[in-house]
Amino acid sequence: MDWLNALILFCLIAGNTTIWVAYVNRTHSLPLSCGILHRLRRLHDIMIIVVPLLLIVLLGLTGPKLLLGGSWSDVSTIWWVAICLCGFGFLGLLVAISRHWFQPPPTQLVSISSKTIDVAHELGHLPVKEGKYERLARLSMNHQFTVELNEKTFQLAALPNELDGLTILHISDWHFMGTIDKEFFEYVAELLSANSVDLVCFSGDLIDSMDCVEWIPDTLGKLSGKYGNYFILGNHDWYQQPEDIRNALHNIGWIDVSSRTLNISLNEITLQLGGDETPWMGSQPEFDSDADFRLLLCHTPDNFKDAQRAGVHLMLAGHNHGGQVQLPIIGPVYSPSKYGTRYASGIFWSEPTLMHVSRGLSGRHPFRFRCLPEVTRITLRAEQP
Ligand SMILES: [Fe+2]
Known part of the structure; x- marks a missing residue:
């Protein structure tokens, strides 16, 4: 040889x-x-x-x-x-x-703390039901049920002093399909509801089976932001019946920001919030250049450059799930992005936009390895409050 x-x-x-x-x-x-x-x-x-x-x-x-x-x-x-x-x-x-x-994290990330919860251990059993991917979900090396609760603080020069301390719960990619049982999502929603936040933002991919739309009131319905709950949908919702999913979310009081912007008045400051579901649905929102702070929910991080051109200050995305499997040495491999694994998950800065890409909570394939499901509470800090 x-x-x-x-x-x-x-x-x-x-x-x-x-x-x-x-x-x-x-x-x-x-x-x-x-x-x-x-x-x-x-x-x-x-x-x-x-x-x-x-x-x-x-x-x-x-x-x-x-x-x-x-x-x-x-x-x-x-x-x-x-x-x-x-x-x-x-x-x-x-x-x-x-x-x-x-690649170092951007300097705008000033602190991060994490807590992991083994939901299967807390429930006393694996929250898995019969389904197409049941065997995958039951694999002993599956990290799908160990949820990482993150607290991240971003310091942004563009943040008006009046918004200093604003908190955002960023959740993404819950992928209700039925194989991972409803009680897993109920447990996570219950955990999240214990902490108050100003805004709750969901960045798409909620439903992989329309049978699970009825889970929405008992899961996302438990969450409440002081200034509202906002959502966009993702490509997996597009594969289903997106208008029915929107209606179900409207029925629990969530606000659809897809393809538009809306102004939220906070401490006499206008926070402009927009939603981008392209390339699957709708169009990109048009932000006002005179808005005090521009926040974008966008399913795919591939639209990062568009957000920069629109003058977005903070972009919240999901879609890539951190790759779901992160191999030793190599890291993430599969990431449905035109940039490959570059934006699989994490925090990215390019003037004037800071982008947070969540690993999401689940996936159509209910298996994760060295890539924990994630929910994140973000605190924004002004540079000179
Ligand atoms: Fe997804």
Whole structure:
């Protein structure tokens, strides 16, 4: 066995996987139906298995026999094209890994504290019902039921002094489908309702099965912001019946801010709140340039640049679930974004916008590994209160 060539082939296989994962991430950021996305994903499933087999068999064990001490000079031109592509893929993987580990949080994040709660332990059983993904939900290594309660403080130069101390509960991606039982969400909502906040904001993906719309009063219905509860919907709501979901949320007093802005008067200051469900539904909201503070709920973090152009000061997003699985060393892999895993979760700054991307609370596939479900209470601080 030629171990150096084995290592090079391993890196090429990793590069090939990176290319096809990038393909899946980009196509899943588009407003396509579940059926089309499923068909597009099949190509990825085939290529991440077939290409490594071809590399091992046709380059490693036969042909130039690289794994058996053969020479790279015997590799044909057509293979060199594939090798170069896989090499670029491997470089992309190294860039993604270094970004995951070494990109510092923006200076606007001045404090963060976290508490985790094992909801299954607190309930005394796994809150899982029969369903398509029941086995996945029951896997012992599943971190889906360990919820991280975060307190984050952001200091923003654009925040008027009158809004200093404003609190926002940012929740996202609850994905009611039925496999994870209603009691899980009821428990989390009960926990959240114990702390008062000024605004409650939900950034989309509530329903994956219309049978679960009736859960809304006993879950989100428990939450109450001093100045209101606001929502937008996400692509998974779009796959269902979004108008029925909006009506159910209206019925518990939540306010739909999709495709529009509304002004909230706080301490004689106008906070302008807008909602963006594009590219799946509606249009982007138009903010007033003279609003004192502009807050945007946007399902996908892909619209970060649009928010900057609109002069948004704080953008709350979800959609990518932190990747749901974060591998050791590598970090998140699958993230349905045109930026791949760059905005899988976390806090990002680009003048004049601070973006908070929640990992969300659940997912259509009820499995998480090293990527805890998240709810976040944000406190905003002015620079010189
Ligand atoms: Fe989602």
